[in-house]
Amino acid sequence: MAKAPSKAFTRIRAEVIRLVGLIPEGKFTTYGSIAVHMNVVARHVATVMSHLTLEESKALPWHRVVSADARISPNMNPETAKKQRRRLKAEGMKINAEGYIQNTDEHFHVVGPRREIRWSEVKDEA
Template identity: 30%
Template sequence: MTEEFHQAVLLTISDIPHGRVSSYGVIAGLAGFPGYARQVGRLLAQLPQGSSIPWHRVINGQGKISRPLDSEAFLRQKKRLQDEGISVNNGRISLKQYGWGR
């Protein structure tokens, strides 16, 4: 993807407020690239360790963490979300309660 895509997506993710989540598809649309949800996921997977981008606030459109249950990545994202007061039940987050950007 282009540098324009990268910048728009990362700026949009940076706008997600503390204690809220958004989906890959919503982020793509808000960034001006509707239909590019998978590319948003790929970009987040390439973020360097320790990045200040709140990657953990991005989940899939079904309200789920997109990592295998009990994997290290899943547990790290779940903990970060819970630290912000977001309820995670069996890998699910209520988009109705915590969703942002729709």
């Protein structure tokens, strides 16, 4: 039987999903930018993003999150990468043959400053 996720990971997952939902159309951010804001590592963000449910994938602008170098991840499933490229281009972004977003300053979404959160110690709100 699979181990249930920790309370900390459940909170991290919810915050990643919330932040991705706030990325405006025509903008992108990176796994690392979200991670810095949340005071976690980029791998946490990537893990959440790679395990979205079908419903979450349909509701979230997941395609607006790319690797640190403003590139569609070369490790992504090729069909998913094609879908991401199409969606980003439909929002006005130019992407070169290697998958790099062009004019990044024009399209980059700043998530926010680093938050000093210790996820394992976050108290449940009443």
